[in-house]
Amino acid sequence: xxxxxxxxxPEYLQYxxxxxxxxxxxxxWHFLVFEFSRYIVIDFVVLFIYWxxxxxxxxDWETARQKLFNENPFxxxxxxxxxxxxxxxxxxxSLNEQTYQNCELIIVDDGSNDQTPLIGxxxxxxxxxxxxxxxxxRGGKASAANLALRFSTxxxxxxxxxxxxxxRDAIENVLVPFYLDEKIGAVGGNVKVRDxxxxxxxxxxxIEYLKTIAMGRTVTSALGIYKIISGAFGAFKMDxxxxxxxxxxxxxxxxxxxxxxxxxxxxxxxxxxxxCLTSCPPSFKVLKKQRLRWDKSIVxxxxxxxxxxxxxxxxxxxxxxxxxxxxxxxxxxxxxxWWIYFIDILxxxxxALQYIIPMNITLYIVAGYLQMISLxxxxxxxxxxxxxxxxxxxxxxxxxxxxRLVRTRAYFDELFMRKSYDDPWNPVKSSDQAKAxxx
Amino acid sequence: xxxxxxKNPESDEFMQRQDFLHIxxxxxxxxxxxFDTSALILDVKNEQIILKMLRRIRTMRYKSFYLKPVFLAExxxxxxxxxxxxxxxxxDQLPNILDRVEKINSRIQNxxxxxxxxxxxxxxxxxxxxxxxxxKTELIPFRDRMSALSYCFPFLSGMISREDxxxxxDVLEKASEEGLxxxxxxxxxxLCKTCSGTYHNFREVCPSCGSLDLESVDLIxxxxxxxxxxxxxxxxxxxxxxxxxxxxxxxxxxxxxxPSEIFNCGDCSHQAQEPNMRAHCVDCGEDSELxxxxxxxxxxxRLTVYGEEIAEHGLEKIDKDNMxxxxxxxxxxxxxWQVMLRNEIERVxxxxxxxxxxxxxxxxxxxxxxxxxxxxxxxxEVFRELASYVRPVDLLTSNSPNEVFVLxxxxxxxxxxxxxxxxxxxxxKMVGDNLGDRNDLxxxxxxxxxxxxTSFGL
Numbered sequence: 036x037x038x039x040x041x042x043x044x045p046e047y048l049q050y051x052x053x054x055x056x057x058x059x060x061x062x063x064w065h066f067l068v069f070e071f072s073r074y075i076v077i078d079f080v081v082l083f084i085y086w087x088x089x090x091x092x093x094x095d096w097e098t099a100r101q102k103l104f105n106e107n108p109f110x111x112x113x114x115x116x117x118x119x120x121x122x123x124x125x126x127x128x129s130l131n132e133q134t135y136q137n138c139e140l141i142i143v144d145d146g147s148n149d150q151t152p153l154i155g156x157x158x159x160x161x162x163x164x165x166x167x168x169x170x171x172x173r174g175g176k177a178s179a180a181n182l183a184l185r186f187s188t189x190x191x192x193x194x195x196x197x198x199x200x201x202x203r204d205a206i207e208n209v210l211v212p213f214y215l216d217e218k219i220g221a222v223g224g225n226v227k228v229r230d231x232x233x234x235x236x237x238x239x240x241x242i243e244y245l246k247t248i249a250m251g252r253t254v255t256s257a258l259g260i261y262k263i264i265s266g267a268f269g270a271f272k273m274d275x276x277x278x279x280x281x282x283x284x285x286x287x288x289x290x291x292x293x294x295x296x297x298x299x300x301x302x303x304x305x306x307x308x309x310x311c312l313t314s315c316p317p318s319f320k321v322l323k324k325q326r327l328r329w330d331k332s333i334v335x336x337x338x339x340x341x342x343x344x345x346x347x348x349x350x351x352x353x354x355x356x357x358x359x360x361x362x363x364x365x366x367x368x369x370x371x372x373w374w375i376y377f378i379d380i381l382x383x384x385x386x387a388l389q390y391i392i393p394m395n396i397t398l399y400i401v402a403g404y405l406q407m408i409s410l411x412x413x414x415x416x417x418x419x420x421x422x423x424x425x426x427x428x429x430x431x432x433x434x435x436x437x438x439r440l441v442r443t444r445a446y447f448d449e450l451f452m453r454k455s456y457d458d459p460w461n462p463v464k465s466s467d468q469a470k471a472x473x474x
Numbered sequence: 475x476x477x478x479x480x481k482n483p484e485s486d487e488f489m490q491r492q493d494f495l496h497i498x499x500x501x502x503x504x505x506x507x508x509f510d511t512s513a514l515i516l517d518v519k520n521e522q523i524i525l526k527m528l529r530r531i532r533t534m535r536y537k538s539f540y541l542k543p544v545f546l547a548e549x550x551x552x553x554x555x556x557x558x559x560x561x562x563x564x565x566d567q568l569p570n571i572l573d574r575v576e577k578i579n580s581r582i583q584n585x586x587x588x589x590x591x592x593x594x595x596x597x598x599x600x601x602x603x604x605x606x607x608x609x610k611t612e613l614i615p616f617r618d619r620m621s622a623l624s625y626c627f628p629f630l631s632g633m634i635s636r637e638d639x640x641x642x643x644d645v646l647e648k649a650s651e652e653g654l655x656x657x658x659x660x661x662x663x664x665l666c667k668t669c670s671g672t673y674h675n676f677r678e679v680c681p682s683c684g685s686l687d688l689e690s691v692d693l694i695x696x697x698x699x700x701x702x703x704x705x706x707x708x709x710x711x712x713x714x715x716x717x718x719x720x721x722x723x724x725x726x727x728x729x730x731x732x733p734s735e736i737f738n739c740g741d742c743s744h745q746a747q748e749p750n751m752r753a754h755c756v757d758c759g760e761d762s763e764l765x766x767x768x769x770x771x772x773x774x775x776r777l778t779v780y781g782e783e784i785a786e787h788g789l790e791k792i793d794k795d796n797m798x799x800x801x802x803x804x805x806x807x808x809x810x811w812q813v814m815l816r817n818e819i820e821r822v823x824x825x826x827x828x829x830x831x832x833x834x835x836x837x838x839x840x841x842x843x844x845x846x847x848x849x850x851x852x853x854x855e856v857f858r859e860l861a862s863y864v865r866p867v868d869l870l871t872s873n874s875p876n877e878v879f880v881l882x883x884x885x886x887x888x889x890x891x892x893x894x895x896x897x898x899x900x901x902x903k904m905v906g907d908n909l910g911d912r913n914d915l916x917x918x919x920x921x922x923x924x925x926x927x928t929s930f931g932l
Contacts, residue, residue, distance in 0.1 A: 182703070
């Protein structure tokens with residue numbers, strides 16, 4: 036290396052320069068094989084194809100949009116929840132601003148013990164809701180959603196969380212894809228973090244949502260392997276969701292219903308322009324609880340309940356197989372593989388850790404910024420999301436350490452102790468029955 | 475004076491008589507017949523006729539007639555009829571009754587007849603005060619299904635028709651505001667917006683079409699698969715079968731529960747959990763939403779010292795300001811003081827300053843036994859005493875015989891605390907000379923000057 040460059044370039048980079056590609060790939064095989072290839076190479080290729088096809092897609096979109104407004108189908112917006120009264124007025128205001136208005140709004144109060152019933156009834160009296168249904172006894176989120184479904188009369192059903200607000204064209208945009216392809220049974224909306232400047236935890240989650248939802252789901256949807264419609268914002272064909280019996284007991288019921296729809300032969304689509312803003316856990320402590328619940332549901336539903344997709348059953352579908360395989364492999368298998376990788380490095384390269392760790396961080400930061408560039412190109416909120424850029428380096432610790440530890444614990448808890456059945460998120464009566472029935 | 479009378483019905487001689495007149499028919503109710511009697515016994519069984527007779531008596535011109543003790547002959551009567559009279563004449567209680575009649579008639583002597591200068595409502599008011607004064611009783615409304623208000627007031631209700639009973643509430647409210655009566659809440663009634671009736675049939679109706687044809691159905695939640703729907707969804711023969719997972723629901727609490735119910739409308743098929751509640755007025759047939767019913771509070775009333783004064787001397791005695799005459803410009807009429815208070819509230823909001831009001835209440839135990847002149851002198855003394863401690867900018871007023879308010883603009887916490895103890899000490903000293911060491915005769919209260927100040931009746 037040039038002596039001047041040697042002076043400038045950090046020592047750990049020189050180490051890798053002299054170490055060569057073989058040493059580099061031996062040490063960073065986990066990153067190169069599983070992460071760089073999947074999240075950089077495949078994502079960029081797909082996004083490039085997606086970007087190239089934008090004109091054609093725009094034409095198809097306008098045609099579908101015209102079909103939507105010509106038919107003007109009645110849409111049921113359903114909002115199940117417990118103790119969500121404080122969010123209802125803002126939600127209703129947000130929905131009143133929508134460009135698509137042929138809707139009914141049904142709110143289900145699942146045994147709230149706060150002011151929710153009073154607020155809901157007041158909104159109903161003032162004509163701001165179509166129906167306000169209340170279960171005096173809490174039944175869990177799935178039963179609340181099913182109650183709303185039972186009294187919905189629309190051709191499409193849009194499921195929302197009460198603490199969300201929506202871009203003015205969000206409902207319109209989540210409905211248009213049904214007119215792009217009649218085999219589409221459900222459409223997932225693009226969920227972003229609303230109050231991302233409120234805390235560090237919120238900022239990191241905002242970046243994570245952009246990568247995994249805005250970018251990740253655009254890619255999986257383009258590949259036909261999209262497998263989770265967020266409970267916060269998703270639209271369903273009413274007959275499709277009725278045919279599969281609505282929602283089953285959670286946690287993780289949003290991923291579960293998506294898989295059920297896939298197994299019934301429907302296509303699932305992600306629509307990045309249907310934007311919904313949601314609140315996220317403001318602290319790492321609350322976030323940990325949320326993620327333990329989410330991660331346990333991957334084992335419970337993907338590994339156990341829907342493991343038939345991995346076998347040649349009657350309705351076997353390769354895309355559904357790949358969708359769930361990718362989900363289980365990247366989340367569960369690689370999570371444990373990473374610990375093997377970690378031990379391998381600790382044992383075999385103990386003396387080189389001062390070069391490995393900074394290089395590893397550098398790789399993740401560079402990959403993170405590459406993803407942010409593509410997100411920036413696709414985003415409708417460029418200026419706001421630029422504010423997240425300084426925090427991208429911290430994502431290495433957030434996803435590489437914090438989320439990995441949480442995930443590992445969740446998988447252990449669920450694989451060996453079936454802890455998801457003890458989660459207070461569901462009433463005991465439902466969890467007991469679900470456990471007894473093997474759901 | 476009625477020229478048919480050969481004796482003055484207001485004379486002492488007239489009042490000394492203790493003759494009870496038995497009335498069997500309305501024709502006997504003329505002023506000549508009543509002239510020589512100290513009380514009347516209505517010996518009529520028909521309650522409608524009794525009510526008419528009572529109205530006729532209570533609307534007569536002279537105090538000795540309209541306030542005359544009226545008893546019912548022994549028998550069974552509704553509570554409304556009994557409430558409008560002085561009771562049932564039971565022979566075994568005759569000595570007590572005679573004594574009561576004598577006292578009533580003696581008090582009637584102390585008061586002035588309601589003059590024709592009074593408006594109808596003023597005349598109602600003064601007669602009511604006189605009734606309470608002569609009977610030494612409280613005005614306690616009693617439930618009456620036949621009254622438009624659902625309540626009747628003794629004496630007072632007998633003077634006006636059932637349909638106009640609601641007017642009484644306005645008269646009594648005004649009397650309370652002016653400090654003539656003290657009131658205690660006992661009930662609230664909902665009045666029809668059209669006829670002021672209180673008899674309503676409350677009905678659940680469909681929120682969509684207003685139909686009464688509603689049927690309530692339980693919602694059933696199947697724990698196993700989270701399906702939830704009306705019980706009809708599950709019914710197959712005699713069993714409950716889940717329409718989602720085809721499992722039989724056997725055991726409530728284990729397989730399923732019923733978290734709520736839903737109403738089906740038989741007319742428009744609308745389904746809702748909260749049917750609308752409407753009030754159907756039995757009297758006029760008006761169908762109203764509950765929020766359109768007018769809610770009126772019903773109180774029991776007690777005559778105040780001030781009210782007694784008016785009962786004796788008539789409305790001419792009303793001292794509008796209830797204020798002593800003084801040259802001290804800090805002592806204002808209550809109305810003027812209220813204007814200053816409102817200005818102060820606005821000023822405090824802008825300047826973020828701290829202003830206070832002190833309310834000094836003197837127990838009626840002290841003021842009630844005083845005759846009107848002594849009471850006025852006493853109040854003047856109280857004002858003089860308080861005025862000697864307050865600053866030149868502080869303003870004093872009163873709106874009742876035994877309460878004084880002082881407004882302290884821009885005063886610090888320490889200063890108001892000192893003022894509070896000075897008031898308490900000196901007023902206690904003023905009254906304590908006659909009533910020993912009691913410390914419950916003066917009540918001092920500090921009130922913040924803000925929007926809430928007006929809710930203290932200021």
